[in-house]
Amino acid sequence: MRQGPWSHPGFPAVLALVEERAGLAPPSCPASAEEGISRAMARAGVRDFETYRLRIADDAAAMDDLLTELTIGETYFFRTPEHFEHLRRVVLPGLRERHGQDYSARLWSAACSSGEEPYSLAALMMNEGWGQHMTVLATDVSRTALARARRAHYGEWSLRGPWAERMRAHLRPEGRQYILAPEVKQHVRFSYLNLALDTWPSPDSGIWRLDVVFCRNVLIYFNDATIEAVARRLHASLAEGGCLFTGPSDPPLGGLAPLEPVLTEWGVFYRRLPPGTTVAVPDGAPFGAHPAGAAHEGHGARAPYEAWPSQPEGWAPGSGAHPEAGASGQGGAFQRGPGAPYDAGEFQRGLGSPYEAGAVQRGPGSPRDAGAAPGDAGAVQRGPGFAHEAGSVGAFPGQAGAPNRGPGSSFAATIAGANTQGSAPRGTSARALSPAEISTARRALERGDWREAATRLGALDPDPDVATAAVRAIANLDAQAALYVSAEAATRHPLVPGLRYLEALLLLGQGRLPDAERSVRQALYLEPTLAVAWLVLGRVLRRLGDLPGAQKALREAETLCEALPPDTAVPLAEGERARELARAARDERVRMEGA
Numbered sequence: 001m002r003q004g005p006w007s008h009p010g011f012p013a014v015l016a017l018v019e020e021r022a023g024l025a026p027p028s029c030p031a032s033a034e035e036g037i038s039r040a041m042a043r044a045g046v047r048d049f050e051t052y053r054l055r056i057a058d059d060a061a062a063m064d065d066l067l068t069e070l071t072i073g074e075t076y077f078f079r080t081p082e083h084f085e086h087l088r089r090v091v092l093p094g095l096r097e098r099h100g101q102d103y104s105a106r107l108w109s110a111a112c113s114s115g116e117e118p119y120s121l122a123a124l125m126m127n128e129g130w131g132q133h134m135t136v137l138a139t140d141v142s143r144t145a146l147a148r149a150r151r152a153h154y155g156e157w158s159l160r161g162p163w164a165e166r167m168r169a170h171l172r173p174e175g176r177q178y179i180l181a182p183e184v185k186q187h188v189r190f191s192y193l194n195l196a197l198d199t200w201p202s203p204d205s206g207i208w209r210l211d212v213v214f215c216r217n218v219l220i221y222f223n224d225a226t227i228e229a230v231a232r233r234l235h236a237s238l239a240e241g242g243c244l245f246t247g248p249s250d251p252p253l254g255g256l257a258p259l260e261p262v263l264t265e266w267g268v269f270y271r272r273l274p275p276g277t278t279v280a281v282p283d284g285a286p287f288g289a290h291p292a293g294a295a296h297e298g299h300g301a302r303a304p305y306e307a308w309p310s311q312p313e314g315w316a317p318g319s320g321a322h323p324e325a326g327a328s329g330q331g332g333a334f335q336r337g338p339g340a341p342y343d344a345g346e347f348q349r350g351l352g353s354p355y356e357a358g359a360v361q362r363g364p365g366s367p368r369d370a371g372a373a374p375g376d377a378g379a380v381q382r383g384p385g386f387a388h389e390a391g392s393v394g395a396f397p398g399q400a401g402a403p404n405r406g407p408g409s410s411f412a413a414t415i416a417g418a419n420t421q422g423s424a425p426r427g428t429s430a431r432a433l434s435p436a437e438i439s440t441a442r443r444a445l446e447r448g449d450w451r452e453a454a455t456r457l458g459a460l461d462p463d464p465d466v467a468t469a470a471v472r473a474i475a476n477l478d479a480q481a482a483l484y485v486s487a488e489a490a491t492r493h494p495l496v497p498g499l500r501y502l503e504a505l506l507l508l509g510q511g512r513l514p515d516a517e518r519s520v521r522q523a524l525y526l527e528p529t530l531a532v533a534w535l536v537l538g539r540v541l542r543r544l545g546d547l548p549g550a551q552k553a554l555r556e557a558e559t560l561c562e563a564l565p566p567d568t569a570v571p572l573a574e575g576e577r578a579r580e581l582a583r584a585a586r587d588e589r590v591r592m593e594g595a
Helices: 010-022 028-043 047-060 059-072 081-099 116-127 141-150 224-235 344-351 410-417 435-446 450-457 463-478 479-492 499-510 513-526 530-546 548-561 580-594
Strands: 105-109 133-141 171-174 178-180 190-193 210-215 239-244 260-263 268-271
Touching: 010 028, 010 047, 010 059, 028 047, 028 059, 047 059, 059 141, 081 116, 081 239, 105 116, 116 133, 116 190, 116 210, 133 141, 141 190, 171 513, 210 224, 224 239, 224 513, 239 548, 344 530, 435 450, 435 463, 450 463, 450 479, 463 479, 463 499, 499 513, 499 530, 513 530, 530 548, 530 580, 548 580
Parallel strands: 105 133, 105 210, 133 190, 210 239
Antiparallel strands: 171 178, 239 268, 260 268
């Protein structure tokens, strides 16, 4: 158990026992951990640390109460709807195709918390015609959470997601609460399970031969040894062809167990495959665009794709849409037809300036516009503080004619030097990329081999600083390829806010506003003091029509920047100073409020 800046040695002693019994990793925020332990001790009526440590060692209920304090029970109905849509659109039809109409599907919600996730699974299965042919298992380490789940009384906060309306039909309002319908409750079987213990899979527990497993946003709490053990058990729990969905911030599992990672437009899931199996992915219709079971007029199933790391046949990042990629159908999202060339500038008009969707950025490996002068469009890269409207030309505030920053230079240095906790910069580990490396990567992209380009530039590097700089370099060469590379890099480094932030910029540059909002919120979940991410969120929300939300985000960015010394370089902001960034956020907010 590593030591931290603890106010009393009893705190790490308690956490050492928690790590031993539940496999939890040492907390990233000792102050929050101390507060949680103190609250649990107060409820237990114990003030002495050694007495409390003995209590939780012998009293399962006391340990459960403490685990509830040390983990975040953040959940709501149909959280991360992309997972449910993939289940509806791809996984369930595949089960019927392989096993027939009378097959009974087995699903498991691991770490189910207060029950919103397994009830969402049950409701979706009922809606898709599986009501008489399903078993939904739900487990958690907290008996308190399981009691709330069995009671199935929920507030408005559980209905805050974009798919909330799909659940309201199964809820009866009663005062300020909603009561879940019995026909949904009857399909879910709750039980206690500590994922860290080697008591599963087994027929006795019911955790075996599963078609679908949702184990989301729980692995981030485990230490490395526990993650590896859980990954092996998750694989053993799956039936052949079974699918595993993990959370956006969970660590990658592909190297820990014989699970096959599958890269999709929205991220990665895993499957246990029989030899030679492929999956046909239907068209990328927006969530809920087609009635359940309805044929998609004019669209058949897409060509089968192989699991990552293989590339779909015939796809080249610079030549057209990935077979797995589809328009989100929201916020100006688009999808190119087969063979349509990709204009790298479409992305760079979002990446060069997280605050300005019309910014232009080019790296040293990218050709300039013919005859462009340093101050012309195409030769200037805007920074995050540049707040002019889309399409205008200019440099950073106070930096007219600012020179280009290429991959491996200032952005890489900014990423490498930014402390993800928002404090002083740490040492740089990202290196500058040579022209030869850029040229080799460009040739790989021209062949359609984005994975080779990613490897050459270091996007698959175990060092997150190197990987982030490499993703930026690839974005300067081919933005569509960079989206897939950034998804893989973020999977390898799930707790690095800079990668989530960069992914948000990539998505913003494509006009995929809901996806950009999701990614930037993930970055802010990992690092709430990331001022540039608040700027991006403000811009995205403004374009989505959420003006109050946009103003709040811009005010947060302004406040964070004003708390810094005026000439301090803001993390991940391309060298932009706190004074300029605060002014840009304030000016944009004032214009919005006066509109």
